[in-house]
Amino acid sequence: MPQVGPSLKDKITLKIKKALRMNIFLCDSCKWDWRGACHNPERPNATWCPDYEKRGKW
Numbered sequence: 001m002p003q004v005g006p007s008l009k010d011k012i013t014l015k016i017k018k019a020l021r022m023n024i025f026l027c028d029s030c031k032w033d034w035r036g037a038c039h040n041p042e043r044p045n046a047t048w049c050p051d052y053e054k055r056g057k058w
């Protein structure tokens with residue numbers, strides 16, 4: 001079953017990142033961050049995304 005929202009762990013991680021003033025936007029490091037590949041309306045400011053894959057990772 002696909003995940004429909006952030007898990008508790010994801011929410012806690014996001015809060016910690018915000019508190020540390022780290023970059024919270026996933027799209028900046030996502031390999032799908034270009035117009036033809038991603039049609040998610042959250043792009044380019046997604047803070048949680050089920051399709052996220054780190055850029056440069058195979």
Ligand code: SF4
Pocket residue numbers: 026027030031032033034038039040042043044046049050051052053
């Ligand atoms: S797949 Fe998700 S994280 Fe990646 S660019 Fe699209 S919205 Fe951003």
